[in-house]
Structures are given as structure tokens and as C-alpha cells.
Amino acid sequence: MAKTTTRTFCFVLVMVLMGCCCSAKIYKVGDSKGWRTAKKGTYYEWARRKEFQVGDSLMFEYDGKVNDVTQVSSRFEYRFCNSLSPKAVYNTGHDVVTLTEPGYHFFITSNHSQCVAGHKIIVFVVHDHLIPPPPPPRKILPFEKDYKVGDSSEWRVPEESDFYSKWSEEKQFHVGDNLLFYYNDQVDDVLEINSDQLEFKSCDTNLISLTKPGIRYFITSKTGHCEAGLKLRVVVQPLSKSVPKKTQLSPFDRLIKWLHESFRPHPHH
Known part of the structure; x- marks a missing residue:
């Protein structure tokens, strides 16, 4: 009976491991x-x-005589189709690339004109759900939150011009929070402007940290899109400090405390 139980357990364990792999x-x-x-x-x-999860693979099928798959390291290289310092180059016509790390992975073709025309792809990889990643250490800002701008609608021209205003008003942003902008960089971009709207700063990443209290403004530079409502105003509040409230004693408790202190025995000298 014990051998049967052991064999059954081993069989189940093997099946579980095979399912994971x-x-x-x-x-x-x-x-x-x-x-x-x-x-x-x-x-x-x-x-x-x-x-896409860690461990998944991308299969590229193409004519290896006229094209290739070039993996680049940064969004800058991806955006400007810069293949001068590639992370990896594949040119067999049937390439399988395993995604071994979480985060963004950038693939283009080294044919610059084709890349500019749209022959490129960004893949975002998350941790394997079977093994949840440990939470990152948060020593300085323990209450930071990540907000995906627009939620499921992401960062794009909205159907209602006040969509992002309503989205922002429903949230409470604090110092240390992050804004995640998801968008098609072939169609839109993210620009941050200061309050007097004189100085522009281009954002090459879709994650923007809110490092100090105040008002932040985000727009797109694409003609007509900002006027259609693709703009965001975020009010960043300082981190709230929890101050312990003084304990309020009832009259009876104050009397007991006074009696206790008044009739406390004093040490003899």
C-alpha cells in the first residue's frame, strides 16, 4: 500500500513539474x-x-536573403531605427528568441527604410505568473503606487475630450507615485510642459516618477491630438505624515490617574 502511494505521489509531482515547464x-x-x-x-x-511572460519565445519567419531581426537595447535606438550597436542579430529566416528577462525588448530590421516604415516591434515581458516576483524594497517611499494613464484606454486620442481630466480627478497622486504611459509611438508621444508652458521636455520612457509635490502637465506633440483631448493635468500631493493623536482621557480616568500619582509611595532616603 505504501509503495502505491509513493508511486502515485511521484507521478503527480512529475505531472506538475511538466505542467510548469x-x-x-x-x-x-x-x-x-x-x-x-x-x-x-x-x-x-x-x-x-x-x-508575454519570462520563458516565452518569439518566432520570426521571413526571407533571410533580404531581411533580418536586430535586437537593440534602448527605446532611443528603436525609435530612430539605429542598428549600429545591436544587442543581437538574427538572419536565418526562422529565428526563435527566448524572452529570459522581464521588461521591454526592442526588435527592428537593419534595413533602415523598412524600419522607419514600421518594420519593428516592442515586446513587454512580465514575470512568470507561476513564480510571483518578490516586492521591490521600498525604504524611502513605502506608499508609492503605479497608475496606468487612462487605464484600459491607455494614452490615445479619447472619444470624449475631457476623458483624461475626469480620469485624473478620480485619483489622488502623491510624491513617489509613478505614471505609466502606454501608447503607439508610431502615432503619439508624451511631452511634459511646465506650468508657464514655455519649456518642453521630451519623455523617452513611458514611466514618469512624481518626485515632488505640485502640478504636472502632459500633452502630445501630434497635430490635432492635443486639441482633441490627449492631455493630462496631475496634482501631486506631498506624502502624508501620520501623527499620533493625543489620547483623550475621560474625567473618571483623569481622577484615577491623579489618585494614582498623588498616593504613589515615595522611596525613603
Whole structure:
């Protein structure tokens, strides 16, 4: 009986381990169209409908005689189709790239004109859900929160011009919080302007930290999009300090305390 139980346990354990190992997925980039020249935003739309995890793989299928897959390290290189210092280059025509780290992964073609036309893709990889990542240490700002701008609507021209105003008014932002901007960088961008609207600063990342109290303004530089409502005003509040309230004693408790202190025995000298 004991041997049967042991064998059953081992079988279940093996099946569980096989399930964990087989949970990784292989995504064919572009589905049936594969990795080829496409109009701007095509691969962005393909990637945003999927959730990539550590251990998943991207399969690039293309004509290796006329194209390649170039992995670059930064959003700057991706945006300007800069393949001079690639992280990796694949050119077999049937490449499988395993996503081993969480975060953003940038892929372009080294053919500059095709890349500018839209032949590139950003993939965002999360930790494997089977092994939740430990929470990051928060020594200085223990209450920071991440806010995805626009929630499911993300950062795009809204149907209602006051959409982002309403979205912001429903939140309470504090120093240390982060704004996450998700958008198609072939269509829009994020610009921050100061309160007098004279100085512009381009944001090359979609994560913006709120480091001090005050009012922050964000817009897009694309013609007509800002006028249509793609703009955001955020009021950042200072971190609230919890001050312990003084204990309020009832008259009876004050009497007991007075009696206790008045008739407390004093040490003899």
C-alpha cells in the first residue's frame, strides 16, 4: 500500500513539474503574415493584445536573403531605427528568441527604410505568473503606487475630450507615485510642459516618477491630438505624515490617574 502511494505521489509531482515547464509559449510574430514590411503600428497592435511572460519565445519567419531581426537595447535606438550597436542579430529566416528577462525588448530590421516604415516591434515581458516576483524594497517611499494613464484606454486620442481630466480627478497622486504611459509611438508621444508652458521636455520612457509635490502637465506633440483631448493635468500631493493623536482621557480616568500619582509611595532616603 505504501509503495502505491509513493508511486502515485511521484507521478503527480512529475505531472506538475511538466505542467510548469510546458507553460512557456511560442508566439509567431505577425501571425500568418510573419516578419515583413508593414504599415506603422501593425506590430504594436499585434503585441499589445498578448501577455508575454519570462520563458516565452518569439518566432520570426521571413526571407533571410533580404531581411533580418536586430535586437537593440534602448527605446532611443528603436525609435530612430539605429542598428549600429545591436544587442543581437538574427538572419536565418526562422529565428526563435527566448524572452529570459522581464521588461521591454526592442526588435527592428537593419534595413533602415523598412524600419522607419514600421518594420519593428516592442515586446513587454512580465514575470512568470507561476513564480510571483518578490516586492521591490521600498525604504524611502513605502506608499508609492503605479497608475496606468487612462487605464484600459491607455494614452490615445479619447472619444470624449475631457476623458483624461475626469480620469485624473478620480485619483489622488502623491510624491513617489509613478505614471505609466502606454501608447503607439508610431502615432503619439508624451511631452511634459511646465506650468508657464514655455519649456518642453521630451519623455523617452513611458514611466514618469512624481518626485515632488505640485502640478504636472502632459500633452502630445501630434497635430490635432492635443486639441482633441490627449492631455493630462496631475496634482501631486506631498506624502502624508501620520501623527499620533493625543489620547483623550475621560474625567473618571483623569481622577484615577491623579489618585494614582498623588498616593504613589515615595522611596525613603
